[in-house]
Amino acid sequence: MKGFVPRGGASQPATEFQQRIGALITETQVSGAIADRKYYLCENAAPRAVPFQQLRDVVQGEVNQAALGTELPQMLEGILNMPQATQQVSVVISDFIYGPARKSDFSQLPNLIRTSIAPVSQKQLAVAVFGETSRFYGTYHPAVKTPVAKRTLNGEKVPYYVWVIGPPALVARYTAEVFKNAPAQQAFFGLKTSTPAFAPLLTKLTDAKLKPSGGTVYAENNGLTLNPSDDPVDFSVGVNLGELPAAWQKPAFLAQHMQVRLPNGQAALLPNSVRLLTDDEQSGQPVLAPYTHVMRLRVSKLAAPTATLSLALPAPETPDWVAAWSTANDNTPAPRTFGLDQILTGVRQSYPSPLPAVFTVQLPLKNDK
């Protein structure tokens, strides 16, 4: 880890680690979204509480000796065993290089990780994983110790990770509001937001493209009454997705993943209809103000007198970059981490299959006979 934080100077630019993590701990320190924060260094024993200034010193390179480092499972266990750890967000910054001292442990990597984060299984905490490569200066200890047990690197890029562990809605909030400049490699497990603000948009709209079209549809008793028997009914819905990670707020992602269900009927998300609302639209049409996104739904069949339409974002499975960033032999430094896929398999196994939906909103429908 020490190699990520060289003691720079005017002539030497900060490493990616120093830029990203320096910004992250600063935001954590000053953000109004956080009620209380504590900082710890995980060296070779239980996490040691340190003041913010000392952590900042470490990030900018004021470290004299390299920490010996704890084995990954012990470190995670120590973090999750801290009082209140299951009610708060824990942010773990590490290279996540896990080379067990006992050779026999190698056969059990996913299980060892899963055991070490047992509270994640028991309390269904969420885990967000962010990965980035950073220039590294100094002694690098790979997990695979042959042919060489350590190397000296001079600016080669190796990965480090930020894990955010905690109650699902808090992890979502921390990610969206504090870790705003997160790197592109992201993986989320068990992430759930609180139920977002959601409503069908029917009236008080000036934009013709947002207005309902097709058959009869009108709002009644917190739901919609509609009649798709002659013409399919198209209407817009507004939803506030401000709590989702930035990558998941992108219309392309949402269009691909959002799921519309209507038992006893037929409903779909219209292609290319998911989009972000602009400030102009929100100020011009106050009815849009509570929402970040609009999308357009089509109900083409409603067989029962009443039905419930649900709109959900199913949790994506482990993303593809994880495999690309994993290696079975990290003895030659590369932007890959030993057994990353196995480590995250351990995390993934802490949740049911398929993963629970990130959020679900429901809309009661009634047939207008």
Added chain:
Amino acid sequence: MQTFFTSLYSALISIFQSQRPADFGLYKTDLFSLVGWSTLGVALLLVAAFYYLFNSALRTGMFRTTHWVLTLALAAGLGTLLANTLSKSHGAEGSSYLGYFMVVNLLVAALWFLLFSVLLKRWSTYARTTPFVGPF
């Protein structure tokens, strides 16, 4: 009565337009009964004024069918106006549905006026046979 007004108006409007507007919920919960009651009240008031004020309490000589028809026209006009202003002031959007609602309420106001006339004219001093004799 809300159900009565809703069925009455939506049935009559559907003669012109079967497609219901996006703010139909507002019509259903508020506008039909509000406009329905107001129209009923206005028709009753005008009937009472015609038969009991101008043709009982006062002797104005305005008992002819022409006067009655003019009062009916006033009721119908007020019906249209009420449908428009009450709907707009309660947030209804300008739409063809609102237009047909105004037309329908014109007819409904005239209908109430006719009905109340038939029911109430017999107790008028000078206009008990306006616009026609009987039935009571």
